[in-house]
Amino acid sequence: MNYFLLVLLIFIQQMVIPQTIAIKCGELIDGKSDQPQLNKAIIIEGNLIKEITDFSAIPRNATIIDMSNKTVLPGLIDCHTHVLLQGDVTAEEYDPQILKESIPYRTLRGSVSCQIALMNGFTTIRDLETEGAMYADVDLKKAINNAVIPGPRMFVSTRAINTTGHYSLSNYEYSWELHMPKGIQEITGADEARRAVREQISYGADWIKIYADRGYYRTPDSSFRSRPNFTIEEIEAVADETIRSGKFLAAHAVTRDGILYSLNAGARSIEHGFGMDEECMDLMIKKNAYWCPTATVIDYVAEGRAKEGNPINAQMLRSLPGIFKKALQKGVKIAFGTDAGGFDWSKIPQSREFSYYVQWGMTAMQAIKSATSVAAELLNKSGQIGEISKGAMADIIAIDGDPIQDIKRLEKVVFVMKDGKIYKN
Numbered sequence: 001m002n003y004f005l006l007v008l009l010i011f012i013q014q015m016v017i018p019q020t021i022a023i024k025c026g027e028l029i030d031g032k033s034d035q036p037q038l039n040k041a042i043i044i045e046g047n048l049i050k051e052i053t054d055f056s057a058i059p060r061n062a063t064i065i066d067m068s069n070k071t072v073l074p075g076l077i078d079c080h081t082h083v084l085l086q087g088d089v090t091a092e093e094y095d096p097q098i099l100k101e102s103i104p105y106r107t108l109r110g111s112v113s114c115q116i117a118l119m120n121g122f123t124t125i126r127d128l129e130t131e132g133a134m135y136a137d138v139d140l141k142k143a144i145n146n147a148v149i150p151g152p153r154m155f156v157s158t159r160a161i162n163t164t165g166h167y168s169l170s171n172y173e174y175s176w177e178l179h180m181p182k183g184i185q186e187i188t189g190a191d192e193a194r195r196a197v198r199e200q201i202s203y204g205a206d207w208i209k210i211y212a213d214r215g216y217y218r219t220p221d222s223s224f225r226s227r228p229n230f231t232i233e234e235i236e237a238v239a240d241e242t243i244r245s246g247k248f249l250a251a252h253a254v255t256r257d258g259i260l261y262s263l264n265a266g267a268r269s270i271e272h273g274f275g276m277d278e279e280c281m282d283l284m285i286k287k288n289a290y291w292c293p294t295a296t297v298i299d300y301v302a303e304g305r306a307k308e309g310n311p312i313n314a315q316m317l318r319s320l321p322g323i324f325k326k327a328l329q330k331g332v333k334i335a336f337g338t339d340a341g342g343f344d345w346s347k348i349p350q351s352r353e354f355s356y357y358v359q360w361g362m363t364a365m366q367a368i369k370s371a372t373s374v375a376a377e378l379l380n381k382s383g384q385i386g387e388i389s390k391g392a393m394a395d396i397i398a399i400d401g402d403p404i405q406d407i408k409r410l411e412k413v414v415f416v417m418k419d420g421k422i423y424k425n
């Protein structure tokens, strides 16, 4: 046969017949079942999981990846990240990133954050705003999807929305003669709110993020309160425009003042919620909304902010275990979210978040589900990601040891596959 014809035929065969891979799992945690399974094989064709079988049923033509001495899990999902941010305990850290780093420079750093997330085992992230880097998250997502850089599957929210004067960089800390750049898109009034949502979606936002409250404080009876940023008319306009466009709304809301507003408007997720009360939990359940606790970040910033004279985060951190336990007991849906970027990507693995959940009352399996099947539900991607099952995307990780015995094992991921492609082995 003509040599070139042969090469062509092999090439066509490779294109038409996807390679079959079999991952032999010592222990398999599929993201949905309550119990791990032993000695199962995941059969992968192309970027999809074809089936889960016994070792004896592995197809002969399959390339074997032997993880029979490891625990295999679905690729993890972090529902709250900022790949374009590199730590912000206080304005000392935040402001220079916006003032001194160009958006191309921040995007280069962001590409490293994306790589870190993937190598940590997070094959999907919901990135909740660029902190002044405009639509650079859409570019990072595009670069990942086009295989220009390695990174997780991204759901992006672009610029986020807050009301005029209520977000960093704060006007009063700089000369009033200067127009300070803002970490968000500012709006005043329902029409501007609708315009911002429409603009962000037109540039590629998958989610809309709002900052629902600010100015957190504690009352004499020890409850946490804050100031809502939006008028009802504004927040309803944001939510209506978002939902009518088939998108979802994520609300940064720390106390009841922001949480109840956001839930009543139609938010699908409450971010942080450190100061929530039982009424908030009940409404979250009634509205079928999710809570992203971001425990790692509040622990990260509490001490530094207290030293600067702002003890509220430290106070919230102290009461958070009780709030978490109560929410768990009531049945609030808790989706894993870290706020990575709020802490330094290179210093703390996102999987640190699991330890807080387990310390505060979740079983290890519940914690794992929060970052797999429950997170996928929040993203409206059940059956596609966050589970190892027939037809799901081949997003798979492996670790040494048993995370059910020691959740910290998840901080050392040894194998990462995303979309059927191996990134770490």
Ligand SMILES: [Zn+2]
Residues within 6 Å of the ligand: 080, 081, 082, 128, 339, 342
């Ligand atoms: Zn955040």
